[in-house]
Amino acid sequence: MTALSLTNVCKSFGPVEVLKDINLDVEDGEFVVFVGPSGCGKSTLLRVIAGLEDATSGEINIAGEQVNTTPPAKRGIAMVFQSYALYPHLTVRGNMALALKQAKVAKDEIEARVQEASRMLDLGAYLDRRPSELSGGQRQRVAIGRAIVRQPKLFLFDEPLSNLDAALRMNTRIEIANLHRQLSASMIYVTHDQTEAMTLADKIVVLRDGRVEQIGSPMELYNDPANQFVAGFLGAPSMNFLPAARVTDGDPRTLGIRPEDITLSAEGQLKGRVTHVEHLGGDTNLIVDADGLTLTVRLFGQSNVAVDETIGLGFAPEKAYYFDAEGQRVR
Amino acid sequence: MHKARTNPINLFAMHGALILYTIIALFPVFVILINSFKTRKAIFREPLALPDADTFSLIGYQTVMKQGDFFLYFQNSLIVTVASLFFVLLFGAMAAFALAEYRFKGNLWMGLYLALGIMIPIRIGTVAILEMMVATGLVNTLWALILVYTAQGLPLAVFILSEFMRQVSDDLKNAGRIDGLSEYTIFFRLVLPLVRPAMATVAVFNMIPIWNDLWFPLILAPAEETKTLTLGSQVFIGQFVTDWNAVLSALSMAILPVLILYVIFSRQLIRGITSGAVK
Numbered sequence: 346m347t348a349l350s351l352t353n354v355c356k357s358f359g360p361v362e363v364l365k366d367i368n369l370d371v372e373d374g375e376f377v378v379f380v381g382p383s384g385c386g387k388s389t390l391l392r393v394i395a396g397l398e399d400a401t402s403g404e405i406n407i408a409g410e411q412v413n414t415t416p417p418a419k420r421g422i423a424m425v426f427q428s429y430a431l432y433p434h435l436t437v438r439g440n441m442a443l444a445l446k447q448a449k450v451a452k453d454e455i456e457a458r459v460q461e462a463s464r465m466l467d468l469g470a471y472l473d474r475r476p477s478e479l480s481g482g483q484r485q486r487v488a489i490g491r492a493i494v495r496q497p498k499l500f501l502f503d504e505p506l507s508n509l510d511a512a513l514r515m516n517t518r519i520e521i522a523n524l525h526r527q528l529s530a531s532m533i534y535v536t537h538d539q540t541e542a543m544t545l546a547d548k549i550v551v552l553r554d555g556r557v558e559q560i561g562s563p564m565e566l567y568n569d570p571a572n573q574f575v576a577g578f579l580g581a582p583s584m585n586f587l588p589a590a591r592v593t594d595g596d597p598r599t600l601g602i603r604p605e606d607i608t609l610s611a612e613g614q615l616k617g618r619v620t621h622v623e624h625l626g627g628d629t630n631l632i633v634d635a636d637g638l639t640l641t642v643r644l645f646g647q648s649n650v651a652v653d654e655t656i657g658l659g660f661a662p663e664k665a666y667y668f669d670a671e672g673q674r675v676r
Numbered sequence: 677m678h679k680a681r682t683n684p685i686n687l688f689a690m691h692g693a694l695i696l697y698t699i700i701a702l703f704p705v706f707v708i709l710i711n712s713f714k715t716r717k718a719i720f721r722e723p724l725a726l727p728d729a730d731t732f733s734l735i736g737y738q739t740v741m742k743q744g745d746f747f748l749y750f751q752n753s754l755i756v757t758v759a760s761l762f763f764v765l766l767f768g769a770m771a772a773f774a775l776a777e778y779r780f781k782g783n784l785w786m787g788l789y790l791a792l793g794i795m796i797p798i799r800i801g802t803v804a805i806l807e808m809m810v811a812t813g814l815v816n817t818l819w820a821l822i823l824v825y826t827a828q829g830l831p832l833a834v835f836i837l838s839e840f841m842r843q844v845s846d847d848l849k850n851a852g853r854i855d856g857l858s859e860y861t862i863f864f865r866l867v868l869p870l871v872r873p874a875m876a877t878v879a880v881f882n883m884i885p886i887w888n889d890l891w892f893p894l895i896l897a898p899a900e901e902t903k904t905l906t907l908g909s910q911v912f913i914g915q916f917v918t919d920w921n922a923v924l925s926a927l928s929m930a931i932l933p934v935l936i937l938y939v940i941f942s943r944q945l946i947r948g949i950t951s952g953a954v955k
């Protein structure tokens with residue numbers, strides 16, 4: 346069964362079209378990640394799904410039911426916000442229990458669900474504290490717990506990790522992945538961090554300017570991008586783009602090559618001067634200036650190439666992607 | 677810690693300035709208080725002297741107690757002030773919430789229209805108000821005053837509060853909506869506690885002019901049983917003779933409730949600022 350399906354969903358704020366003709370299906374138990382640059386409409390799409398904004402046109406179905414006019418609380422969804430949005434006047438227990446109380450769930454059932462969620466999230470010791478007495482990571486877990494206790498058909502996460510520091514972000518990311526496995530619930534997750542997108546997703550939806558650019562599994566998008574935007578957006582460091590004429594005379598297309606697919610070779614297709622070297626231990630990034638073109642090269646392991654050295658760069662022709670003048674992939 | 681705050685010279689200068697300001701601000705109150713406990717002669721001979729065994733007298737307070745029903749006036753003033761503040765805050769906050777939270781046609785114009793009242797003194801409409809009160813039979817009731825003061829306080833309240841409500845996190849309100857809270861619960865339980873400092877500010881701004889007003893009580897509710905304290909005290913100020921003892925005593929007693937209300941609101945003000953909000 347499909348947990349969510351969007352059909353031709355559009356959203357405008359006055360004259361500004363923010364979402365344009367979105368079509369999307371989320372299968373039961375699937376982890377879907379929305380990525381895209383800032384301002385592309387990810388949060389707006391999530392809020393339309395949640396019912397916090399009305400869609401201007403189009404149809405929203407959750408678990409087979411049309412919910413266009415259903416209020417948020419009745420849609421069977423739960424949402425985790427970037428700013429946690431915990432109720433400051435309630436304890437952790439109160440925060441988690443509120444939605445159930447509103448839905449008139451029996452008292453012992455509420456208590457059982459709160460206990461279960463706090464066990465999963467390690468919050469047992471904090472149940473009687475207020476949000477202001479918790480650390481950032483604990484608050485984020487409470488926000489997730491508040492979503493879990495509702496046993497929703499669909500979880501919505503809006504950049505839940507962007508207020509956490511790097512180490513905590515990684516831990517919480519793993520926790521969310523575990524949670525998804527344990528609950529086997531459908532989840533939609535918004536982020537503009539592509540590591541989060543690649544590591545968590547069953548399916549990635551790439552958005553740009555309110556339009557879906559491509560939908561697919563992380564590896565599909567990485568190996569087979571539909572256009573230049575998707576190719577450049579996924580993968581770090583991002584793909585190099587150069588006029589194909591630099592390699593083949595008279596070719597009008599744009600050539601894309603991933604930094605990790607470029608190798609050092611004296612008789613390679615390109616030549617350039619190293620302007621900067623980043624040693625990451627596990628691998629090494631070179632920034633190379635090839636006659637006015639800046640290329641990024643990712644070498645595995647450690648390398649002793651020095652700044653200002655002139656090097657030859659080569660790549661296997663089957664690793665190259667070609668794009669036409671509109672940025673569409675040419676196969 | 678800020679360096680400036682630990683520097684003793686700065687600390688001294690800061691406290692000195694504040695103490696000086698406090699003395700200047702409190703001086704008139706102080707003079708009223710000490711003179712209310714002196715005989716009439718002593719008030720004029722040495723207005724700044726403290727009352728001593730010779731000059732001490734409660735004659736002013738006795739006059740006030742005997743003259744008219746002082747406690748009734750007192751009670752009227754209190755009812756009018758508290759009720760007006762309550763309605764200003766309630767309706768002001770509700771209107772502000774609607775303006776800040778909901779997108780509807782004419783939202784901006786409605787906001788401007790409501791704010792326009794800040795610039796137009798309500799006293800310009802006195803005649804019309806009086807006619808209206810006569811027509812509705814509200815003359816010489818406390819409701820007449822409460823309604824007028826509520827109308828008078830609303831523009832500024834809406835203006836200030838809507839600005840603050842815009843700053844309350846959208847995520848928090850949306851979380852409430854997803855959890856199934858009604859818009860009223862979101863307003864009363866989530867938003868109002870977070871704008872408490874602004875509410876206290878509005879309350880303090882509105883309280884003093886209402887408490888001290890002479891104009892509307894004189895016009896709309898001059899009857900004996902609806903007289904406010906300010907109006908009641910006027911009997912001691914005559915065209916030819918003024919009973920200064922009584923005036924000063926009445927004023928001293930009038931200060932007290934305002935002071936108490938102020939303490940309550942300023943507590944709220946500080947608590948609101950220090951309580952943790954969203955993040």
Ligand SMILES: Nc1ncnc2c1ncn2[C@@H]1O[C@H](COP(=O)(O)OP(=O)(O)OP(=O)(O)O)[C@@H](O)[C@H]1O
Nearest residue numbers: 358361363381382383384385386387388389390537
């Ligand atoms: N209430 C609103 N009124 C008018 N325009 C809005 C409103 N909310 C969002 N927008 C516009 O819609 C566009 C998409 O906003 P949205 O918040 O969905 O972006 P986003 O993809 O979540 O960005 P970010 O990654 O920065 O969170 C933005 O250009 C924004 O200016």
Ligand SMILES: [Mg+2]
Nearest residue numbers: 387388389503
């Ligand atoms: Mg966003």
